[in-house]
Amino acid sequence: xxxxxxxxxxxxxxxxxxxxxxxxxxxxxxFETLRDKxxxxxxxxxxxxxERNSPVLRDKVEAGRFQRTAWNRNEDxxxxxxxxxxxxxxxxxxxxxxxxxxxxxxxxxxxxxRKNMPGADVDPRFFATGISLVAHxxxxxxxAAHFNTRMIITSNGWFGGGGDITxxxxxxxxxxxxxxxxxxxxxxxxxxxxxxYYERFKTWCDEYFFLHHRNEPRGLGGIFYxxxxxxxxxxxxxxxxxxxxxxxxxxxxxxxxxxxxxxxEAEREAQLIRRGRYVEFNLIHDRGTVFGLKxxxxxxxxxxxxxxxxxxx
Numbered sequence: 506x507x508x509x510x511x512x513x514x515x516x517x518x519x520x521x522x523x524x525x526x527x528x529x530x531x532x533x534x535x536f537e538t539l540r541d542k543x544x545x546x547x548x549x550x551x552x553x554x555x556e557r558n559s560p561v562l563r564d565k566v567e568a569g570r571f572q573r574t575a576w577n578r579n580e581d582x583x584x585x586x587x588x589x590x591x592x593x594x595x596x597x598x599x600x601x602x603x604x605x606x607x608x609x610x611x612x613x614x615x616x617x618x619r620k621n622m623p624g625a626d627v628d629p630r631f632f633a634t635g636i637s638l639v640a641h642x643x644x645x646x647x648x649a650a651h652f653n654t655r656m657i658i659t660s661n662g663w664f665g666g667g668g669d670i671t672x673x674x675x676x677x678x679x680x681x682x683x684x685x686x687x688x689x690x691x692x693x694x695x696x697x698x699x700x701x702y703y704e705r706f707k708t709w710c711d712e713y714f715f716l717h718h719r720n721e722p723r724g725l726g727g728i729f730y731x732x733x734x735x736x737x738x739x740x741x742x743x744x745x746x747x748x749x750x751x752x753x754x755x756x757x758x759x760x761x762x763x764x765x766x767x768x769x770e771a772e773r774e775a776q777l778i779r780r781g782r783y784v785e786f787n788l789i790h791d792r793g794t795v796f797g798l799k800x801x802x803x804x805x806x807x808x809x810x811x812x813x814x815x816x817x818x
Contacts, residue, residue, distance in 0.1 A: 524738040525662025529632060532656045532742065533609050536636040537591075539654075539749045540607050543638065544571045544593055546757050550764070551597045560767050561598055562643035569597015571605070576803040578610070586612035592806040596813070599647070599764050603640040604809035608797075609633070614659075623732055624659030632658040635666070636749070637793060639783075639810040640756070645776035646763040648672040648683055649724070649783065651810070652752045653793060654745050662738065664745045665731035667706060668752040669714055670759065671724030671783070673776045683759045684725035690758075691728045694751035698744045706730045716786055723786050731792070777816040784815055 551568035577589040590608030611632040619625040635655025654666030670687045672680030695702035710729035797807035
């Protein structure tokens with residue numbers, strides 16, 4: 506029988522044979538630091554939009570600011586799931602809705618979920634910490650984006666994550682140009698660690714973010730990796746940090762390139778329909794959604810990825 510985790514401590518999982526265990530506090534701190542950098546960057550974009558008098562969606566004329574909501578699962582001493590996090594959401598002039606969440610959770614996987622997680626069949630205890638982001642801009646010419654990175658420990662340890670871009674008009678030349686620049690930043694980040702990473706993780710992203718029921722990709726891709734353990738946890742953590750910094754650099758550039766472009770009502774209508782693909786993927790295929798709901802995460806934070814307004818034809 507596995508020991509009961511003490512909810513008053515920061516994840517009591519200690520395994521000498523899993524080097525990731527020593528990264529728990531460092532990883533949590535990094536994800537929170539990256540959250541702060543990203544939020545400051547997006548608030549700066551909002552201020553620029555006001556200064557430059559960007560096109561607006563209805564009455565969204567003021568610069569947005571992130572509102573942070575903390576949640577905590579540690580009060581319930583009878584639960585086998587513990588942890589806490591902060592949900593940061595902004596609704597503004599450029600970003601109709603953007604959420605940046607950080608969380609750290611630990612406990613025991615439920616019996617039915619253990620078979621889905623590597624190493625949980627040996628011991629159901631786990632620890633997970635990470636950051637996740639989804640951005641839905643007001644302007645249909647500005648691409649939506651998704652990003653997350655995480656570290657998970659069971660009887661094994663690994664990192665995972667990635668970032669991808671979803672233009673509303675993926676066949677347009679402007680969307681292809683934005684996607685090319687986005688990919689190039691990730692190519693550079695991957696290349697600093699292993700020349701093979703970019704093609705490997707780009708292909709994984711293309712295969713993962715695919716709506717099989719529609720036989721189409723969700724967007725124009727990026728990179729994705731999971732259960733990533735090269736045997737050198739220091740190196741893998743450094744790579745995961747660089748993935749975060751690549752997204753921090755690449756997406757604001759894509760936003761700024763299109764946020765001053767006017768749009769029509771027909772383009773807004775097309776945007777709302779295209780957003781439906783996000784809803785379909787996250788509710789049907791997304792691993793992170795399932796993991797969060799199965800491990801005692803905050804439901805509102807997990808479903809933060811949903812767009813604020815969406816239509817189906």
